[in-house]
Amino acid sequence: MTTTAKLDLNEDKTFLDSTELILNMGPQHPSTHGVLRVILKLDGEKVLGAECVIGYLHRGVEKIGENRTYVQFGPYVDRMDYVAAVSNGLGYCETVEKLINVEAPPRAQHIRVILTELNRITSHQVWLGTHALDIGAMTPVFYCFRDREEILKIFEKYCGARLTTHAFRIGGCQWETYEGFEKEVLSFCDFFEPKIDEYEQLLTTNRIWVERTKGVGVISGADCIMLGVTGPVLRGSNVKWDLRKAKPYSGYEKFDFEIPTGPNGDTYDRYVVRIQEMRQSVRIIRQAVANMPAGPIMAKVPKILKPPAGEVYHSIEAPKGELGYYIVSDGSLQPYRVRVRPPSFVNLQALDQMVRGRLIADVVAIIGTIDIVLGEVDR
Amino acid sequence: MLNQLTQYLQSTVTPGQAGSMLWATIYILVIFAGISLCVVFINWGERKALAHFQIRLGPMRVGPHGLLQPIADALKLLLKEDTIPANADKVVFWVAPFIVTTAAFVVYLVVPFGPQHAVTDMNIGILFMLGVSSLGVLGIITAGWASNSHYPLLGSLRSSAQMVSYEVAMGLAVISAILMTSFTPGSGSGTLSMIGIVEAQKAQGVWFLFKFFPLGLVAFVVFAIAMIAETNRAPFDLPEAESELVAGFHTEYSGFRWSLFMLGEYAAMIAVSSIAVTLWLGGWMRPFPNLLSGTNWDTIFSLVPGAFFLFLSAVTLYSTARMPKKLTFRIQTVGLGAFGLLLGAVGLVMLVPGVRERVQDIFWFMLKVAVFMYLYIWYRATWPRYRFDQLMRVGWKVLLPLSLGVLIVTGVVGLSPELMTWLKGVL
Numbered sequence: 001m002t003t004t005a006k007l008d009l010n011e012d013k014t015f016l017d018s019t020e021l022i023l024n025m026g027p028q029h030p031s032t033h034g035v036l037r038v039i040l041k042l043d044g045e046k047v048l049g050a051e052c053v054i055g056y057l058h059r060g061v062e063k064i065g066e067n068r069t070y071v072q073f074g075p076y077v078d079r080m081d082y083v084a085a086v087s088n089g090l091g092y093c094e095t096v097e098k099l100i101n102v103e104a105p106p107r108a109q110h111i112r113v114i115l116t117e118l119n120r121i122t123s124h125q126v127w128l129g130t131h132a133l134d135i136g137a138m139t140p141v142f143y144c145f146r147d148r149e150e151i152l153k154i155f156e157k158y159c160g161a162r163l164t165t166h167a168f169r170i171g172g173c174q175w176e177t178y179e180g181f182e183k184e185v186l187s188f189c190d191f192f193e194p195k196i197d198e199y200e201q202l203l204t205t206n207r208i209w210v211e212r213t214k215g216v217g218v219i220s221g222a223d224c225i226m227l228g229v230t231g232p233v234l235r236g237s238n239v240k241w242d243l244r245k246a247k248p249y250s251g252y253e254k255f256d257f258e259i260p261t262g263p264n265g266d267t268y269d270r271y272v273v274r275i276q277e278m279r280q281s282v283r284i285i286r287q288a289v290a291n292m293p294a295g296p297i298m299a300k301v302p303k304i305l306k307p308p309a310g311e312v313y314h315s316i317e318a319p320k321g322e323l324g325y326y327i328v329s330d331g332s333l334q335p336y337r338v339r340v341r342p343p344s345f346v347n348l349q350a351l352d353q354m355v356r357g358r359l360i361a362d363v364v365a366i367i368g369t370i371d372i373v374l375g376e377v378d379r
Numbered sequence: 380m381l382n383q384l385t386q387y388l389q390s391t392v393t394p395g396q397a398g399s400m401l402w403a404t405i406y407i408l409v410i411f412a413g414i415s416l417c418v419v420f421i422n423w424g425e426r427k428a429l430a431h432f433q434i435r436l437g438p439m440r441v442g443p444h445g446l447l448q449p450i451a452d453a454l455k456l457l458l459k460e461d462t463i464p465a466n467a468d469k470v471v472f473w474v475a476p477f478i479v480t481t482a483a484f485v486v487y488l489v490v491p492f493g494p495q496h497a498v499t500d501m502n503i504g505i506l507f508m509l510g511v512s513s514l515g516v517l518g519i520i521t522a523g524w525a526s527n528s529h530y531p532l533l534g535s536l537r538s539s540a541q542m543v544s545y546e547v548a549m550g551l552a553v554i555s556a557i558l559m560t561s562f563t564p565g566s567g568s569g570t571l572s573m574i575g576i577v578e579a580q581k582a583q584g585v586w587f588l589f590k591f592f593p594l595g596l597v598a599f600v601v602f603a604i605a606m607i608a609e610t611n612r613a614p615f616d617l618p619e620a621e622s623e624l625v626a627g628f629h630t631e632y633s634g635f636r637w638s639l640f641m642l643g644e645y646a647a648m649i650a651v652s653s654i655a656v657t658l659w660l661g662g663w664m665r666p667f668p669n670l671l672s673g674t675n676w677d678t679i680f681s682l683v684p685g686a687f688f689l690f691l692s693a694v695t696l697y698s699t700a701r702m703p704k705k706l707t708f709r710i711q712t713v714g715l716g717a718f719g720l721l722l723g724a725v726g727l728v729m730l731v732p733g734v735r736e737r738v739q740d741i742f743w744f745m746l747k748v749a750v751f752m753y754l755y756i757w758y759r760a761t762w763p764r765y766r767f768d769q770l771m772r773v774g775w776k777v778l779l780p781l782s783l784g785v786l787i788v789t790g791v792v793g794l795s796p797e798l799m800t801w802l803k804g805v806l
Contacts, residue, residue: 361617
């Protein structure tokens with residue numbers, strides 16, 4: 001099989017009197033996942049280079065952070081990566097907890113882990129659906145959204161919101177789990193595992209899917225590290241790096257799970273890695289529910305939060321990669337500076353390297369496989 | 380007038396062959412209206428079937444189960460503002476959709492819905508069909524070029540390359556079927572006439588799908604793949620790949636002109652499917668002509684079309700009875716009931732002796748075409764889209780050698796009795 005046919009730029013030269021075509025892909029385009037604008041330099045169908053233009057969804061989240069108290073800023077972070085809002089909230093809460101030197105009680109940590117892993121599944125479902133849609137498979141997106149609905153129902157029951165949940169508070173959780181929470185989460189796990197097989201049945205061995213993804217958008221592990229790419233993209237390039245294992249937070253060291261990696265760093269490997277991550281998430285959720293400790297859900301946190309002057313960086317493994325928060329406190333009610341290290345933004349930088357020499361159809365496949373959310377890229 | 384009618388009823392050939400201008404014109408009008416109606420309801424069927432594949436309901440609001448949705452859509456498209464981009468080549472932009480639609484509809488001149496049910500029968504029927512249907516690509520190229528925009532240009536270039544390359548494999552597959560017509564015992568010469576091809580299958584007592592098994596099957600599969608690419612449907616829908624080229628060659632089109640492209644696309648789908656049915660699936664012939672032969676079976680099969688319509692009518696009337704008894708549903712209930720009665724009336728007419736023998740050919744033909752239409756939708760729900768280079772590879776490196784090989788082997792196998800006698804003579 002020559003599915004990984006290399007496209008050499010010097011292989012066939014353009015005619016003497018022809019020029020390259022500059023194609024503006026986006027910001028209004030069906031598969032740039034929001035308002036990403038990619039300027040493509042084309043030779044026929046072949047991509048000679050790509051340049052990302054971002055900022056169409058810039059809302060100044062970081063600047064808003066400087067003008068809100070620590071507690072008030074909480075809901076804003078949910079609006080960055082809105083398909084993984086719980087993870088964003090977890091990262092922010094943990095960073096401020098680190099700043100004020102408080103740790104969430106074990107029960108709160110377990111609730112956090114359960115909800116964050118559920119959120120990882122929803123994020124991967126949205127990714128899988130849209131990625132498959134970009135490659136032309138219409139049906140998986142509906143399957144994914146059908147099953148995502150079950151998780152959103154759990155979120156809604158727990159905290160009243162489905163998408164931008166603001167589920168956690170600095171120091172723990174605001175709400176105790178509702179009656180039958182554990183049972184519902186477990187029954188979701190039982191319901192969901194066969195559904196992953198269903199997704200795989202449609203895609204994993206599908207000839208066209210394999211041809212469209214194998215050898216497309218290859219990036220080496222070294223290049224990923226050089227560009228700062230993290231998350232499933234990095235793991236797809238055979239680098240076993242997951243912050244849940246490397247720098248455990250929120251009690252992840254207590255859980256037994258594996259870090260799936262892919263050997264080649266192409267789109268297919270990233271697909272397999274994310275599918276495996278969904279399975280691992282289910283595994284973590286099962287353990288977290290089984291060992292759910294009793295006790296308080298909120299640590300002792302002062303009513304008026306006034307952290308000591310200083311700075312803190314804390315990062316978590318969000319569904320899309322390393323999500324870091326850097327907060328500088330000047331000892332007042334509001335942060336002096338908030339800086340977010342969003343995984344989508346950093347991963348997007350690999351786009352040019354991945355699409356160079358490929359075809360237009362690969363561009364959308366690669367944008368899909370990087371799994372960006374423009375709300376997070378632009379903030 | 381009565382004279383014309385009796386002449387028509389006694390005629391055993393197509394109006395074109397009989398030289399009856401009146402009936403030929405009526406056939407053209409009926410076919411044009413019928414195909415347009417089919418297109419409209421295939422559109423509905425596609426949306427419904429696709430929706431059910433994808434755990435949705437599809438159109439539900441306009442009419443019972445959204446039956447009137449395509450009509451509402453057509454009305455909307457006609458009333459929409461019809462924009463022409465400022466930098467477009469206006470004349471070419473205006474002409475392009477008409478080329479596509481015309482090419483798709485002219486093909487129906489020779490489609491044999493039955494031994495008498497075609498506008499005419501040309502002695503070069505299949506050649507005419509392939510030739511005219513490939514004119515559609517001209518409309519697509521001009522549409523893409525005249526839009527003066529990047530996405531349509533790329534879409535039309537993809538489309539022209541794709542259609543030209545798949546036509547080669549398609550043509551070779553067709554030739555192997557035509558070659559089979561020449562193996563009719565006692566005739567010794569083949570035919571390009573659409574009706575002649577079906578008659579040849581009748582005379583040989585086998586659908587060409589099963590002839591020289593598996594040669595006919597392979598040729599059919601090659602054709603079935605090439606025809607999807609030829610009509611730009613999933614998984615070969617690159618020219619209008621939504622996720623890559625927004626809407627491909629018709630990105631800049633809107634309103635009526637856009638609907639002409641849609642009409643052309645679906646009409647072309649039906650047209651190529653009817654080529655496949657004519658060449659390999661025995662055209663208008665009923666199923667199991669050999670296995671279940673005899674006058675009794677003929678009678679039973681001729682009752683099927685009427686029974687089918689009566690069954691549809693029963694289902695519809697049952698649904699009517701189950702409609703919510705609310706004032707807001709009154710129009711829908713009445714509409715559904717009337718539709719059921721209409722189906723019932725059609726079914727009863729189709730059971731009348733004399734009518735049923737004449738009509739059943741059309742029924743079997745359309746049923747076979749409908750299977751292809753369903754397959755089109757099924758493919759679309761299941762498969763991702765090929766990339767351009769992969770599409771070309773499939774066309775040139777897989778389908779072309781395959782169809783060429785099948786053609787050669789068909790010739791050898793078909794001539795094997797003669798070859799054997801010749802060999803014996805030599806030895």
